Amino acid sequence: MGGLAHFLEDEGLATTQISLIRPQTENTRPPRALWVPFELGRPLGAPNEPAFQLKVLRAVLALLERPDGPVLLEDFPEDAPSAAAAEEGEGWFCPINLPPPPADLSAGGGFKAAMAAEIAGLSTWYDIALRQRERTTMGLSGMTIGEITDFICAFLDGRVPENPCGERSLGQSLKFAVEDLKAFYREAAGAQPGQNTGREMNDWFYGNTAAGKALYALWPIANDLAEQLDDGFMKTFANLLLIPAAQKYRAKEKV
Amino acid sequence: MVRLADLDEPERSHLGNVPCPAFDTEPWVTGPPLTARRVALISTAALQHREDQPFQIGTGDYRVIADDTPAKDLVMSHISTNFDRSGFEQDLNVVLPLDRLHEMAEAGEIGSVARFHYAFMGSTDPVQMEDAARTMAGLLKADGVDSCLLLPV
Numbered sequence: 001m002g003g004l005a006h007f008l009e010d011e012g013l014a015t016t017q018i019s020l021i022r023p024q025t026e027n028t029r030p031p032r033a034l035w036v037p038f039e040l041g042r043p044l045g046a047p048n049e050p051a052f053q054l055k056v057l058r059a060v061l062a063l064l065e066r067p068d069g070p071v072l073l074e075d076f077p078e079d080a081p082s083a084a085a086a087e088e089g090e091g092w093f094c095p096i097n098l099p100p101p102p103a104d105l106s107a108g109g110g111f112k113a114a115m116a117a118e119i120a121g122l123s124t125w126y127d128i129a130l131r132q133r134e135r136t137t138m139g140l141s142g143m144t145i146g147e148i149t150d151f152i153c154a155f156l157d158g159r160v161p162e163n164p165c166g167e168r169s170l171g172q173s174l175k176f177a178v179e180d181l182k183a184f185y186r187e188a189a190g191a192q193p194g195q196n197t198g199r200e201m202n203d204w205f206y207g208n209t210a211a212g213k214a215l216y217a218l219w220p221i222a223n224d225l226a227e228q229l230d231d232g233f234m235k236t237f238a239n240l241l242l243i244p245a246a247q248k249y250r251a252k253e254k255v
Numbered sequence: 256m257v258r259l260a261d262l263d264e265p266e267r268s269h270l271g272n273v274p275c276p277a278f279d280t281e282p283w284v285t286g287p288p289l290t291a292r293r294v295a296l297i298s299t300a301a302l303q304h305r306e307d308q309p310f311q312i313g314t315g316d317y318r319v320i321a322d323d324t325p326a327k328d329l330v331m332s333h334i335s336t337n338f339d340r341s342g343f344e345q346d347l348n349v350v351l352p353l354d355r356l357h358e359m360a361e362a363g364e365i366g367s368v369a370r371f372h373y374a375f376m377g378s379t380d381p382v383q384m385e386d387a388a389r390t391m392a393g394l395l396k397a398d399g400v401d402s403c404l405l406l407p408v
Contacts, residue, residue, distance in 0.1 A: 001299055001407045002275065003381025004388050008297075008403055009282035011392035017405035023259065027275035030405075031283050037258055041300075041339030041408045047346030050355065057355050057404075061289060061365065064402055070283040135327035137344045139305055176309070176332075179340075186341045198339025236312070244336050249263045 002028025016063045018043040018056075019073070029071045032063040036076040038083070039198050045080035046195060052081055082195035092196030094189045094204045096125055101210040106217065112153040114210035119145055122188035129191035138183045141165075141176040145184050148177045155221050156214060160229075171234030174222065175241060178215065185211055199246070206247045215242055216251070266337070276381050287366075292402045295369035295395055296320075299377035300343070300350050300408040301333035310334065310376035315383035317391055320372040322353070335378045338408050350408060369400045377407060 002025060005015040009031050016032040019025035020040055025033045036056060038045045044053040056076060063072050085091060099117045102110050123145075130136050141148060143164060154161035155174070163170045186201050206212035222238035225231070259267050286292060301310045303318040309332035310318075320329065326347040331340060342349040351372070359365045373391055375384055395403065 001377070001405055003278075004297060004299070004375065004384060005403075005405055006276075006278050006280075006282065007381075007385050007388035008392050008395075008405075009284050010280070011389055011396075012284055013392055013395060013400065014284040014286050014292075014402045015405055016402070018407060020407050021259070021270050021273075023271050024273055024275050027277070029278070029281065031281070039339050039342070040337065042342040042349050043406045043408060044349045044352050044355070047342045047349045050348070050358075053348055053352055053355050054358065057352055057359065058364070060404060061294070061359075061402075064286065064292065065289055067285070070281040133345070135325075135347075137330055137340070139330055140309060140332055172309075175334075183340070183344060187344050190341060190345055196341065198341050201339070201341040233312070241334060241336050245265050245269070246263050246337070249265050 001025075002030040002033070005030035005033075014064055016060050018060055022073075025073060031070045032066070032072045034060040034063060034074050034076055037078075038080045041198055042080065046082045049081055049195075052078075080197075082197045085195055086197050086200060092194060092200040094208070095192045096121060096189060098122070098209065101213060105210060105213055106156075111156050111210060111214045111217065112149060115149050115153070115214060118210055119149065119184070122185060125191040126184055126188035129187045132191065133187075136183070136187060138180045138187070141173065141180045143177060143180065145181070148181050148184075151177050152181065152214060152218065155225070156217055158221075160225065169231055169233050170229065171222075171226065171231045171237045174234070175237050178218075178242065181211060185209060202244060202247055203250070206243065206251070219243060286401050289365055290363060291366045293367045293369060293398075293400050294356060294365050294402050294404060295398070295400045296351055296353065296356065296372040296406060297391075297403050298351050298372070298374045298406045298408070300374060300406070301331055301376035302329050302351060302374040303332055304328055305330055313379065313383065315375065315379055315381075315385070315387050317373045317375050317387050320351070320374060322368055322370050322372060326353075333376055333378070333408065351406065356404075367399075369395065370398050371395075 019033040019035040022035045226235035
């Protein structure tokens with residue numbers, strides 16, 4: 001981000017920026033930056049909090065009028081509303097009762113059946129979210145949620161499914177299928193009012209759903225397949241892009 | 256969060272030690288009062304129109320987001336899984352505050368909003384973005400933009 005600011009300023013455009021990782025901004029030294037204590041992925045702090053977002057926006061744009069640079073690096077003084085609620089023990093929990101995943105998901109098509117049951121329970125809420133927000137962020141895979149489940153479960157069954165998109169590698173198609181699967185679950189789970197953090201959403205998805213457990217099961221399978229197919233993207237996907245590093249760490253700590 | 260001290264160790268070390276480019280110069284452009292500025296948003300969230308080609312690893316190119324693009328037409332093809340997307344799923348403004356920027360323009364707090372905004376994909380060496388960024392700068396100036404707000408994820 002700081003590099004972009006440098007190039008644009010060098011071309012004659014004034015820049016100001018949000019900083020999410022302060023040490024990186026200290027090292028890159030962009031002309032103007034406002035460090036915010038928010039989650040990665042939420043540079044304006046929290047969704048559906050227009051007054052708070054406006055406060056952040058005013059603070060970062062105000063740096064454009066400061067005469068005392070370069071370099072300006074200021075700190076935004078407030079936590080995001082969702083983070084404050086989480087720290088006060090009023091955090092988010094999924095309001096939808098999903099069937100508990102079977103103990104042995106790998107046996108007899110267990111993942112597919114368990115995910116189908118979850119998706120059936122979530123579909124109403126996904127539709128509600130779609131109507132409320134008038135949008136979904138699913139779509140990069142080009143597949144329906146049913147096709148996504150079939151595609152992912154084929155890998156879990158030890159098969160190599162046909163690539164649904166000839167313009168992409170199989171690994172890229174799997175990456176977008178996984179992102180669309182997670183989007184479906186999170187959009188449904190977030191349909192009811194109330195603030196949530198990304199960490200709470202991820203803890204729920206990876207810790208409490210069959211779909212999350214399916215992605216853990218997919219990890220070694222995709223890694224082995226990458227070797228067989230000599231698919232470099234698939235290898236990167238399996239080891240770095242499938243499960244967030246923080247989730248891997250927390251799962252390891254629980255063992 | 257994100258205060259690095261609040262993160263679990265693998266993330267803390269990784270994020271705190273990401274190699275950052277160093278520059279020999281410190282360019283500094285000033286301008287009119289905020290109330291007279293034309294502002295564009297530059298995101299590194301790999302936002303794109305649904306019909307655009309997804310971002311690819313190791314490329315420093317950008318996608319154009321027309322100011323009147325409906326939120327429902329935007330998706331995120333970022334390669335990383337280590338940042339939150341649920342906020343974006345609930346409200347585009349938490350990543351790309353187009354509505355908030357327009358509210359500031361309507362209230363006279365900024366001069367105007369650019370006709371086009373731009374998105375890159377972070378997790379890319381900034382050096383690979385340089386050519387695209389300098390090309391984009393020409394497009395921004397042609398749009399009358401004098402100030403850019405850069406937004407990471």
